[in-house]
Every structure is written in C-alpha cells, then in structure tokens.
Amino acid sequence: MNLKKTVYPYIPNSEPQVQKEMLKEIGANSINELFSDIPEKLLLHKKMNLPKPFLSEYELKRHIESILSKNLTCKENISFLGAGCWQHYVPAVVDEVIHRSEFLTAYAGEPYEDHGRFQAGFEYASMMGDMLEMNVVSIPTYDWSQAASTSLRMSYRITGRDEVIVSKTINPNRLLVIKNYCNPNVNVVMLDFDPNSGLVDMNDLEKKISNKTAGVYVENPSYLGSIESNGAKLSEIIHKAGALFLVGVDPSSLGVLTPPINYGADIVCGDLQPLGIHMNYGGGVAGFIATRDEKEFVSEYPSRLFGIAPTENSEWGFGDVMWERTSFANRESSKEFVGTAAALWGIAAGVYLAVMGPEGMQELGKGIIQRSLYAQKEIAKIKGVKVPVLQSSNYCEFVVDFNNSGKTIKEINKTLLKKGIFGGKDLSKDFPQFGQSALYCVTEIHSKEDIDRLVFALKEVF
Amino acid sequence: MGMNMKTKLRNYHAVCWDEPIIYELDRNGERAIIVPEVDKKIIESVGDGISSIPKSMRRKNLPQLPALSQPQVLRHYLHLSQENLGVDLNIDIGQGTCTMKYSPKINEQFANSEKITEMHPYQDESTSQGLLEIMYKTEQLFKEISGLDRFSLHPGGGAHGIYTISSIIQAYHKSRGEEGKRNEIITTIFSHPADAAAPRVKGYKIIIIYPDENGCPDIEALKKVVSEHTAALLITNPEDTGIYNSKIAEFTKIVHNFGGLCGYDQANANGLLGITRAKEANFDLSFFNLHKTFSSPHGCGGPGSGIVGVTNKLAKFLPVPVVSYDKGNNKYFLDYNSSDSIGKVKDFYGVIPVILKAYAWTMSLGAEGLREVSNVAVLNNNYTMKKILELRGVSMAFPEHKHRIEQVRYSWEKLAKETGINTENIQRRIFDFGTHYWTSHEPWLIPDPFTIEPSESYSKDDIDEFIAILGQIVKEAYEDPKKLKNAPYKSSVHHIDHDVFDDPSKWAITWRAYKKKYNGYFQPK
Numbered sequence: 010m011n012l013k014k015t016v017y018p019y020i021p022n023s024e025p026q027v028q029k030e031m032l033k034e035i036g037a038n039s040i041n042e043l044f045s046d047i048p049e050k051l052l053l054h055k056k057m058n059l060p061k062p063f064l065s066e067y068e069l070k071r072h073i074e075s076i077l078s079k080n081l082t083c084k085e086n087i088s089f090l091g092a093g094c095w096q097h098y099v100p101a102v103v104d105e106v107i108h109r110s111e112f113l114t115a116y117a118g119e120p121y122e123d124h125g126r127f128q129a130g131f132e133y134a135s136m137m138g139d140m141l142e143m144n145v146v147s148i149p150t151y152d153w154s155q156a157a158s159t160s161l162r163m164s165y166r167i168t169g170r171d172e173v174i175v176s177k178t179i180n181p182n183r184l185l186v187i188k189n190y191c192n193p194n195v196n197v198v199m200l201d202f203d204p205n206s207g208l209v210d211m212n213d214l215e216k217k218i219s220n221k222t223a224g225v226y227v228e229n230p231s232y233l234g235s236i237e238s239n240g241a242k243l244s245e246i247i248h249k250a251g252a253l254f255l256v257g258v259d260p261s262s263l264g265v266l267t268p269p270i271n272y273g274a275d276i277v278c279g280d281l282q283p284l285g286i287h288m289n290y291g292g293g294v295a296g297f298i299a300t301r302d303e304k305e306f307v308s309e310y311p312s313r314l315f316g317i318a319p320t321e322n323s324e325w326g327f328g329d330v331m332w333e334r335t336s337f338a339n340r341e342s343s344k345e346f347v348g349t350a351a352a353l354w355g356i357a358a359g360v361y362l363a364v365m366g367p368e369g370m371q372e373l374g375k376g377i378i379q380r381s382l383y384a385q386k387e388i389a390k391i392k393g394v395k396v397p398v399l400q401s402s403n404y405c406e407f408v409v410d411f412n413n414s415g416k417t418i419k420e421i422n423k424t425l426l427k428k429g430i431f432g433g434k435d436l437s438k439d440f441p442q443f444g445q446s447a448l449y450c451v452t453e454i455h456s457k458e459d460i461d462r463l464v465f466a467l468k469e470v471f
Numbered sequence: 472m473g474m475n476m477k478t479k480l481r482n483y484h485a486v487c488w489d490e491p492i493i494y495e496l497d498r499n500g501e502r503a504i505i506v507p508e509v510d511k512k513i514i515e516s517v518g519d520g521i522s523s524i525p526k527s528m529r530r531k532n533l534p535q536l537p538a539l540s541q542p543q544v545l546r547h548y549l550h551l552s553q554e555n556l557g558v559d560l561n562i563d564i565g566q567g568t569c570t571m572k573y574s575p576k577i578n579e580q581f582a583n584s585e586k587i588t589e590m591h592p593y594q595d596e597s598t599s600q601g602l603l604e605i606m607y608k609t610e611q612l613f614k615e616i617s618g619l620d621r622f623s624l625h626p627g628g629g630a631h632g633i634y635t636i637s638s639i640i641q642a643y644h645k646s647r648g649e650e651g652k653r654n655e656i657i658t659t660i661f662s663h664p665a666d667a668a669a670p671r672v673k674g675y676k677i678i679i680i681y682p683d684e685n686g687c688p689d690i691e692a693l694k695k696v697v698s699e700h701t702a703a704l705l706i707t708n709p710e711d712t713g714i715y716n717s718k719i720a721e722f723t724k725i726v727h728n729f730g731g732l733c734g735y736d737q738a739n740a741n742g743l744l745g746i747t748r749a750k751e752a753n754f755d756l757s758f759f760n761l762h763k764t765f766s767s768p769h770g771c772g773g774p775g776s777g778i779v780g781v782t783n784k785l786a787k788f789l790p791v792p793v794v795s796y797d798k799g800n801n802k803y804f805l806d807y808n809s810s811d812s813i814g815k816v817k818d819f820y821g822v823i824p825v826i827l828k829a830y831a832w833t834m835s836l837g838a839e840g841l842r843e844v845s846n847v848a849v850l851n852n853n854y855t856m857k858k859i860l861e862l863r864g865v866s867m868a869f870p871e872h873k874h875r876i877e878q879v880r881y882s883w884e885k886l887a888k889e890t891g892i893n894t895e896n897i898q899r900r901i902f903d904f905g906t907h908y909w910t911s912h913e914p915w916l917i918p919d920p921f922t923i924e925p926s927e928s929y930s931k932d933d934i935d936e937f938i939a940i941l942g943q944i945v946k947e948a949y950e951d952p953k954k955l956k957n958a959p960y961k962s963s964v965h966h967i968d969h970d971v972f973d974d975p976s977k978w979a980i981t982w983r984a985y986k987k988k989y990n991g992y993f994q995p996k
Contacts, residue, residue, distance in 0.1 A: 017840055019573050019766075021930035022847045031854045031931060040846045043853050043874045044746060046715040051747045057615050062837025066577050069835050073827075077586035079601035084589040086598075093818055094592050100504050102541060106548040107770075108579070114557030116569055116769035121899065122485065122907045124963035125554035126771045131981075132493050138981035139535040145980045148772070151627035152818040162672070185814035189638055193650075193674045229528075238525035265521060267530045280818075290602050291592030291819025292774070292826070302984050304975040313772075316978045317492075317985055318971045319993045324489060326967035330978045336630070336668030338913055341677040346668035348630025349762060349777075353770030363493055363544045364503040367533035372506040378520035383513040402523045426595055434593050457510035 015064065083288070087459045088431035091406045091450025092232070093153070093180050094291050095283050097261065098454055103285040103360045107353050120327045127327035130352065131315045133359030137297055140260055140362065140370070141277055142268040144302035147312035149281060149295040149355040154183040156278035156296030157226060157257050158190035159345060163276060163298075163309040164224025164253040165195050166344070172196045172221040176209055178231035179257065181439040187226075200225070204442065207235035207399035207408075209243060218250045224276070228257040229269065233440075233448065234381075234406030235399050236266065244273025260284055260297075260358075261452075262404045264370030265378065276300050285361025286354050295351035295358070308334055311345035373453055377405050380460065381451040387464045388449075393471055398446060405450055409433060412444040414471055421447075421470050428466045479939035483905035484961040488550040494982050496547060497537035503544045535983070554963040556907060558768070562933045564855070565901070565908025567878045567922025568663070568711050570741045570763035578766070578831045582824040592819040596804050602823060603803035606794040609778075609830045616833075616841070617737075617757055618750020619780035623789040624821035629738050630665035631816065632758030632777025633705065635790065636734045637670040638813045639756060639781065640703045642788040643732060646811060653702035653731070659688040661710035664912055666736050675702060681916075686869025687716045693725055701731035708752075709739050711912065711922060712868055713852065713875035723753040732756065732785075740764045741926055742849045742877030745842035749780065756781045761822075765829035776825040787811040792820065847927040848877045851934060855879075855925045858938045862945050864889060868917045878924035880917055887919045892948040892955050894919040900947070900958035904940040 017023045022031065028040070037043060044052075063069035083096050090096075107113065112126065120127045134146035150156050161173045175187060177199050191197050201213040209227055218225065225247045229237040237243070247254045255276045256269035261283035269277045277299045286293040300306040307314065308331060316330040329335075336343035365373065385407055389396045395410035397403070411421060422432035433447035440446070451460065474481040521529060539547070557563075563571035581587070590599060610622040626632040637656070644653040656670040659680045667677045678696045683689040688706070704726045709715045716722070723733040735749045735757035741764045749757040761767050762775035769775070781789060788811055795806035805820070836844065856879050859865055864886025867879055883894050894910050898921070901908055911920035925934055947955055959965070971977040977995075979985035990996055 015839065015843070017836065017843060019575060019835075020843060020847050020927045021933075022851060022927065023843050027931050028847075028850060031850055035850075035853050035857050037853070037874075040850055043849045044715075044876075045874055046717050046872060046876075047747050048717050048720070051720060051751045053746060053748055053751060057745050057838040057841065059612060059615055059838040059841070060834065062840055063834055064837075064840075066575075066835075069831060070577060070580075072834065073581050073831055074584075074586075076604050077581070077584055077601045079604065080586045080590055081594070081598035082585055082589040083591050083594070084585055088591055088594070090591045090593045092593060096589075096591065098507070102503070102545050102548075104583075105545065106552065108583070109549070109552040110559035111552040111555040111557045112771055113579070114559045114574060114768045115555050115771050116558075116566060116571065117772060117909070118556060118566070118907045119898065119902070120967055121959050121962040121964060122556045122902045123554075123771075125490075125551035128490065128492070128554070129548070129551045130771070134980060135492075135494070135982035136536055138983050143981075144984040144987065151631055154815070154818050155627075155631075180818075182815055182818060186816060186818070189814045189816060190672070193641075236524060236528050238528060240527060263530065264534065265524060265530055266528055272527065287588035288591050289588055290590040290599065290823040292821060292823030293588075294818050295774075302975075302980070302987075307975065307978075307980075314980050316972050316980050317982075319968045320965045321968075322965040323992055324964045325492060326964050328967055328969055328972050330972045330980055332972070336664045340664045340913075341667040341671050341679075343664075343668050343671075345672050346630045346634065346665045348665055349628035349760070349769065349775035350631075350773040351627065351775075352772035353774060356771065360544065360548055362536055363539060363547075364541070365506070365536070366502060366538040367536045368538070369502070369504060369506050370534055370536065371530075375520050376506060376509045378523060379509045379513055379517050382517035382520060382523060386516060402525060402528075404524075422595065426598070431591065431594055431598075453507050456507075457513055 083431065086429045086431055087462060089433050089449045089463060090431050092434040092448050094288050095450060095452060096288060096454055097283050097452050099285050099287055100364045102364055103357050106360045107357045112353060112356060127315055129356045129359060131317055131327055133355045134315065136359055136362040140263045141299045142270050143277060143299040145300045145307055147298040147310055147314060149297055149351040150312055151350050152294035152296045153257060153278065153280035154186035156298045157183055158187050159311060160255045160276040160278045160298055161187060161191060161195065161224055161226060162345060164255060166309050167305055168223040168253060170221050170223035172198060173223050174198045174200050174217055174225040176200045176202065176227040178202045178207060178233055179228045180232045206401040207231060207233050208237055208239060208401055211239065211242065214246055218246060218252065220251060222250055222252040224253040224255045226255040230259060230262060230404040233399060233408050234403035235401040236404055240272025262374055265374030281354055281358040284358040286357050295354035307331060309344055310334060311347050313347060376453050380455050381405055381407060384451045384460045387460060388467065391467050398443065405452060406448055408443060408446050409449050410443065410446045418445050418447045424470045425466055430463055430466050479936045480943055481905055485963045486553040487963045488554060490550045492982055493547055494537045496539055496543060499538055501538045501540045503539055503541040561906045562929060562937050564923055564925035564929055564937055565906060567909055567924040570924060570926055572766055572926040573928040574766050574768035575832060578828040581831055582827050587823060587827060600803055603794055605827055605830050607796055607803050609826055610794065612833050613778060613780060616744065617780045618748040619757060620783040621786035621789060622778055622780045623793060624778050624826055625790045625817045626777040626779055627817055627822055628773060628775040629758065629760045629777040630669055632779050633665045633736060634669040634672060635779045635816045636756045636758060637673045639785055639788045640732050641673050642811065642813050643785060644702055653700060655700045656703055656705055657696060657701060658705045659710060660916060661712055662707040663736055663738055666705040685871060686712055686714045687718065690718050690721060693722060697725055697729050699729060701726060701729050703732040703734050705734045705736060707736040707739055709876040712880045713878040714869060714872050715876050719752045738763065739877060742845050744845040745838060746845055755785060761825050761829035766832040767825040767828040774822045774825055776822040788813055790814065790816050844927045851925040851927065851929060852877050852879065855923060855934050862942055864945060878922060880911060880920055880922045882917045883919035886948055890948045890952050892952050894921050896955045897944055900944050900955050901940060902959040903961040906937060906940060
C-alpha cells in the first residue's frame with residue numbers, strides 16, 4: 010500500500026512539510042483540532058463514497074472526453090431547432106475576450122481594481138440600449154424567463170395592482186417560470202391568440218384587461234415566430250387601462266424589427282444568447298431588462314445597474330446605481346433578490362454587438378428572414394405538409410403542419426435524425442390545437458444547401 | 472529590481488489604459504465581421520425579406536452601435552480585460568464569503584469543446600447521452616457530498632438556489648393544506664442576504680435571529696419565534712463570521728418539532744467537505760454554489776450555478792426535468808414525471824458548462840481530495856487569522872472561538888479609533904499593492920469590518936504576502952493617515968464621484984443616457 014500523502018496540483022499547502030510549519034505557527038497539533046467547534050455526532054466518521062478520482066490531468070481528460078464523445082452536435086448535423094435557444098454564428102473575437110483570465114476569473118471587486126469589468130458591463134448595457142432605443146438596461150439576470158418574471162413583478166410594484174395578463178403564444182416553459190415567480194402575490198391571466206394569424210386576440214384583451222391589471226406581457230416575435238403587427242393598438246388598450254405594456258424580444262431581430270418602445274412598450278426583456286453565446290445545451294442563456302430612464306422604473310430593478318461617473322483625474326469611472334435597491338444592501342426590504350447570474354454572457358453580448366456593428370445587425374436580421382421565407386416556400390412544395398400555418402409574417406421561426414402526412418413529429422424527426430438532420434421542435438404537447446406540427450428555426454448559419462437538404466429529406470419521409 | 476523578497480512588497484501599478492468608451496472609437500463604415508451572404512437564388516425566390524415585415528414593425532434607422540474594425544474591437548476589450556483583477560492574477564483571499572479559488576484550465580477546455588457548446592437542449596436524447604450522463608453523475612456525487620436524496624441542477628446561482636428552496640418549501644406546505652398558515656421564514660443576520668430576500672418574493676414574512684454573546688445564532692431567540700406559522704429555517708453554517716454553530720442539530724430539531732422545514736445555505740461549504748453534511752444535521756434541503764466551492768470560475772458575476780438538494784419526501788416538488796437513468800436500456804433521460812413539481816425556475820436544464828466544470832473538478836479530487844480541500848482551506852484560514860491578529864489595531868468578532876472554519880470577519884474598530892482610518896480607506900489603499908479586499912455584507916454589525924477567506928488555492932507564501940501588505944497599510948495608518956485617505960494612487964482610475972449614482976438627474980446607465988444628460992466631460996445639459 011502506498012502511504013505517501015497525495016500532493017494535489019491545485020492545492021499548494023497539501024504538501025505535508027508546509028502543513029506542519031503552519032500548524033506549529035497556529036499552535037495546533039493536527040488539522041482535526043481546528044474543527045473542534047463541530048460536535049462529534051455531526052462529524053462524518055467515514056470517507057465519502059465517491060468514485061476513484063483521476064489524479065492526472067491526462068486521465069481526467071480521457072474520462073471526460075470519452076463521455077462527451079457520446080454527444081452528436083448541431084455542427085456534425087444540421088439543426089432546425091430553436092424554441093428559446095438558437096444556433097447563431099459566434100465570432101471568434103467574442104470567445105477570445107470572454108476566455109481571458111482577467112474576465113473569466115474576476116468576481117465582485119470594486120470599480121478601482123475591476124475597472125475593466127465595470128466598463129465592459131456599462132458598454133454592454135449601452136449597446137443593448139441602442140438596439141432597444143432605451144436608456145436603462147440591466148446587468149444580465151439568469152435568463153429570459155427570469156427577466157420576464159421580474160418585469161411582471163416590476164409592473165406589480167409600479168402600479169400597485171396584482172393581476173398580470175400573459176399571452177398564450179409565449180414560450181410555454183417561460184410560462185411555468187412566470188407562474189412560479191408570481192405565486193402567491195400576483196395572479197396570472199392568460200390571453201388568447203387568433204388561431205389564424207397567431208397574433209394577440211384583441212377582443213380577448215379588451216375582455217380581460219381591467220383596473221386590476223398591472224401589466225400585459227407579449228413576445229414579439231412570438232414563440233411561434235409571428236411578428237405582432239398590432240403593437241400600437243395593443244399599447245393603446247393597455248395604457249388606457251392604466252397598465253404597463255411588457256414585451257419580450259429576441260434581440261437578434263432588432264436590426265430589422267422596430268424596438269418595442271416605438272410601439273409603446275414600458276418594459277422590454279429577452280435573452281442575450283442569440284448575441285454571441287454558444288447554445289451549451291441551453292446553459293448559455295442570460296436575461297436582460299430595459300426601461301426608460303425614469304426613477305419609478307429604475308428604483309424597481311432588482312439587478313445591478315452600472316453607471317458612469319467622473320473621477321478626480323477626469324477619467325471615466327463607474328459604479329452601482331441605486332445600490333440601496335438591491336438585496337446586497339437591504340436584505341428582505343430589497344426589490345426581489347440579486348446574486349451571481351450571468352455577467353460574463355453580458356460581456357459576450359457586448360463584444361458581439363461591437364463586432365457586428367449597425368450594418369451587421371441589419372444584415373443578420375434581413376438574411377434570417379430571407380432564409381426563413383425560402384425554407385417555408387420550399388417546404389410548402391412537399392405534398393402533405395402545410396406551411397405557413399399562421400397567416401402573419403415571421404422572424405426566424407415558423408410552424409410546419411404535418412397532420413396530413415399520417416406521421417407523428419416524433420416519427421418524422423426520427424427519420425430525419427438518421428439523415429443527419431435535427432427536425433423542428435415538436436409542438437404537439439404544448440400546442441395541441443396544431444396537432445402534429447413542429448416549430449422550425451432557420452438562422453444565418455443555414456446555407457441554401459442546408460435548407461435544400463432538409464426539403465429533400467422531408468420528401469423522402471413520406 | 473523585482474519584488475522585495477524580504478518585505479514581500481511589490482512596487483505594483485495597475486494597468487491603466489485610460490480607455491475611451493467604445494462609442495468614442497466609432498469609425499463610421501468600418502466592419503469587424505462580414506455576415507454570411509444570402510444565396511442569390513434565395514433572394515431571387517423571396518426578395519429582400521424586409522418587405523415581408525408589417526410596415527409598422529420595420530426598424531426605421533440603423534441601431535446607433537459603434538462601427539469598428541476587428542483589431543480595434545479586440546484591442547479595446549483586451550485593454551478592458553487588463554484593467555481587471557481575477558483570481559488568476561492576484562492573491563484573491565480578500566473576497567471573503569466568495570470562495571475565490573483556482574479554476575483548472577483543463578476544465579475550461581472541456582467546457583469549450585464543441586461537444587457541449589454546439590448542443591441544443593431539444594436534441595433527441597439519443598444524441599445527448601454524454602451530457603445527460605455528466606448531469607446524472609454530478610447528481611450522484613452531490614448526493615454523497617450532502618447526504619441528501621435528490622438534486623435539481625437548474626438554479627443559476629446561489630440566490631436562485633435559495634429562491635428554488637423557498638418555492639419547494641411553499642409547495643410542501645401547500646400539499647399539506649398549510650400554505651396560508653405557514654407564512655414565516657426564519658433566518659439569521661449573518662446568513663447571506665438572499666436568505667432573507669428570496670423568500671420575500673414567495674410572500675413570506677422574514678424573521679431574523681441575531682447572534683448570542685458567543686457569536687452563534689441565539690437559540691433562545693429561535694425558541695421564542697418558532698411556531699406553527701414557521702414554514703422553514705434558512706441558515707448558513709458556518710456563518711460569514713467563520714464560526715460553526717455547534718448547536719445546529721438542535722436548531723433543526725426545534726423547527727422540525729413545530730412542523731417547519733430546514734434549508735441549509737451551503738455557500739460556505741468549502742471548509743466542510745467530507746467533514747460534516749446537511750444530512751447529519753437533519754436538513755431537508757440545501758444548495759451548493761458550483762462557481763464557488765466547486766471551482767467553476769466566477770465570470771465577473773456568473774454564469775454560476777446553485778444546485779439544490781432535497782430529502783426523498785421533497786423530491787416530488789423539484790423543478791422539471793431531472794435526469795434519470797434507465798438501467799434496462801442503459802439510457803439517461805430527461806424525467807418530467809412529477810405531478811407535484813413547482814414547475815420551472817429556469818429555462819432548460821441548468822447552467823451546463825458550469826455543471827461540467829464542477830463535475831470534472833470533483834472527479835479530479837475524489838473523496839480524499841475533497842477532504843484535503845477543506846483541511847487546507849481551514850488550515851490556511853487559521854494560519855491567516857493568527858497572522859492578521861498580530862497586526863496592530865485589528866480584532867475579530869467573537870474572539871472566544873479559538874478556531875474558525877474557512878473565513879473570518881475581522882474589525883478595524885481599534886485602528887479606526889486610534890488613527891481615523893476606516894475599513895473603506897484601507898480597502899482603497901490595498902488596490903495599490905495588486906490585490907483587493909471586501910468589507911462585509913450589510914448591515915455592518917461588526918464595526919469597520921473586513922472578511923478574509925484564504926481558500927485551498929493559496930500557498931503559505933501567498934498568505935504571507937497578503938499579510939505583509941496589510942502590515943504595511945497598518946503602518947501607514949499610524950504614521951501617515953493622510954496618505955491613506957487619498958488612495959488609491961496606482962489603480963486604473965482615481966477617486967470616483969459616487970454622488971451621481973443616486974441622483975436621477977445625474978446617473979447614466981447607458982451611453983445614450985449620458986449623451987442626453989451631459990455635454991463633453993460631465994457638463995450638465
């Protein structure tokens with residue numbers, strides 16, 4: 010048996026001689042003595058039953074890579090999946106910047122020794138502000154669902170009303186997050202959509218909105234890809250009732266779609282993942298919240314807000330705006346809570362917007378719409394397949410109806426998978442009214458050949 | 472000459488680029504990347520695309536983003552990165568409660584593999600077996616590390632973990648018809664602020680326990696406030712003072728006797744791995760910060776992960792899906808089979824890159840290695856404590872606790888009285904030596920506080936260097952306090968005017984807001 014103590018590469022003081030020196034300095038005989046406050050009965054008197062470790066980096070690499078090799082990626086295949094996580098191209102410069110040790114391993118230092126992190130955060134918010142044409146943007150929260158949930162709670166606090174109206178065409182998983190986050194103080198009422206267009210049912214809104222309504226939340230483009238064309242009308246109805254208009258948006262669309270503030274939105278939220286963050290199996294999401302620069306809005310944010318400030322030497326300085334709002338400062342009297350969330354993804358989104366520039370964002374949006382239209386046009390030529398299902402214009406995503414094919418989406422996607430294609434998201438559970446339909450996603454990463462290959466494969470399915 | 476090895480002091484200066492705001496670098500017309508061109512045949516087929524958008528929804532003007540070429544964008548961001556101190560660059564033991572430790576580079580390589588980055592959450596499960604296996608095995612590790620029965624990997628940070636715990640507590644009492652009656656959460660003043668803030672979102676009344684004269688949460692105070700209205704106790708142990716509450720099992724017993732649940736905030740777990748667990752102290756729920764204790768880097772404040780563990784009786788309330796294993800078919804799968812789930816707290820399944828890094832780190836250490844992490848974290852802390860207490864003007868809260876777990880909250884109360892120098896003055900001076908420290912969560916019960924947590928990643932020499940810096944500053948405080956008051960001198964920026972941050976007419980949270988409020992350099996419009 011090897012009795013030599015292991016010296017761990019990540020733990021300098023695992024070396025026995027230095028441990029002895031330090032214990033001597035402390036005046037203790039053993040490390041166990043340092044745990045004297047822990048009662049005997051609470052001590053774990055056994056070694057944890059964990060798998061044998063891979064002490065060498067090489068063995069660890071073999072182990073992890075052998076597990077990961079079981080994955081088949083969206084690069085090795087062609088994927089048409091979206092539904093809240095989208096495959097876009099991530100420029101190399103974005104990864105280069107966020108892999109820097111200084112950004113990757115910093116945390117919560119002060120604006121003096123972490124000046125760069127504050128400036129990068131301020132610039133991310135500024136560039137998002139220009140995409141949204143709004144003057145206040147939060148440091149990222151966990152994801153779009155959290156951002157939407159917080160937007161709804163902000164409307165509850167700002168208006169003092171305790172009912173919110175949420176469109177049925179939002180992401181159904183987001184609705185689960187919202188319902189849990191609103192429970193128990195805020196009542197969530199669902200808003201119907203017009204089955205032909207996929208757009209908000211104005212009559213239903215008029216019916217449900219009242220002087221109890223704090224806010225109305227819609228997504229544009231919707232989960233089903235539709236572009237809402239009645240923004241101004243929505244805004245009018247909502248504001249007439251004294252409620253706030255909350256809009257969730259895919260920021261990659263904003264090079265071509267007008268920012269929601271232009272049709273009356275009061276709070277805008279969404280996900281940064283489309284802006285230079287890899288999909289990471291859904292682990293690359295990060296939420297943003299934006300409003301006008303008015304005290305009654307700013308004071309309701311739970312998130313950190315970085316502001317710009319003068320310094321005694323006329324440099325650009327930074328710091329936290331209205332720190333007293335946060336749970337760091339005011340615990341149970343704060344606005345919701347704040348903590349470690351997704352700051353680095355915010356820096357990534359900032360670098361992405363800087364790389365893309367104004368024209369890049371416009372070209373991105375335009376190219377996505379063109380490819381998406383082309384895909385719909387070509388898929389529509391397949392017998393037994395119906396597209397478009399919704400009579401409205403769309404961005405990036407669209408519903409494809411396979412009800413006349415005699416096959417389920419599950420069966421179709423299984424066949425496509427054999428051909429190296431990840432078919433669209435099955436909608437049959439979340440939107441049973443569409444029967445066997447799927448949500449297809451087309452972005453700038455899809456070439457004409459990729460789309461043609463999908464169409465060819467679909468033809469072969471039937 | 473390099474650093475003086477005798478005094479252990481460096482002639483440091485922070486990187487100072489005096490970097491413009493990126494908008495000031497705008498060169499209209501420049502490009503940093505070319506967007507993939509749309510095939511001509513697509514354009515012939517569908518036209519310009521834009522005209523398909525309803526007129527009212529078309530963007531009229533280009534966004535006012537800066538336009539730069541690629542080398543200019545990169546240089547700008549590299550300048551900003553250099554004006555930043557991460558764990559990889561400094562002896563980051565001053566950021567107490569945050570468990571600043573080394574994040575192994577090999578784990579970054581794993582997380583940057585296309586086998587994870589290019590995975591979509593709705594891929595067929597047959598194509599994501601590798602990630603599902605990592606997630607499943609991570610849960611198995613944490614079951615043993617905590618002694619609890621089932622984990623959700625969803626929460627995106629520690630505060631989010633506490634929020635998830637609060638949601639589960641509410642669902643549990645609701646399932647027993649006691650939702651309305653059980654409307655109080657008890658926590659302590661030295662627990663993380665989110666333990667008080669997150670349950671408020673769930674509508675709970677928050678009751679705060681203060682420490683007794685020994686620095687532990689006052690058990691008599693708990694007895695007074697616990698009742699049939701108690702939904703749960705949410706508590707950190709050790710608290711941010713580094714003191715282990717030796718009566719913790721009595722705390723959980725008292726709350727259980729009244730039908731409440733007990734949630735363990737394990738943000739401060741770094742000194743307890745393999746030593747004592749949630750199970751032994753009879754906790755029903757707990758969370759771990761994978762970005763702290765389990766080495767995933769902090770990323771300027773995330774992505775993080777605050778995975779939540781529960782006992783069997785609460786497993787049915789966890790967010791969906793969890794990852795299960797079908798032994799017969801040797802398949803991992805996303806398990807939505809839970810009728811009592813709280814629903815979801817986060818999009819998809821959790822912060823996968825962070826989970827992968829934590830798995831790899833744990834698998835590089837094993838049971839003995841994790842125990843060594845805690846042994847050394849506690850050894851480092853007690854050594855640091857001994858050395859810090861030898862400095863003039865410093866004390867620690869509740870000195871009767873001879874040993875501390877992984878961190879200590881100290882006080883400059885005496886130094887402040889004797890020199891007029893407070894902890895914020897010292898905080899600003901320490902930047903001049905290439906490191907930083909944090910004071911304390913609010914409220915400051917301990918006067919002029921600072922919190923030091925020397926995790927296992929720091930050598931004895933590192934600690935000695937940090938102490939030497941503090942020693943030098945103490946010397947200056949007594950000999951030349953004026954010098955301290957004007958610090959920092961060698962930082963990336965000089966004294967910041969904080970007054971603008973609380974004045975709606977002066978604050979600017981985006982560049983467009985700045986341009987609206989000011990001309991030139993902060994000349995009000």
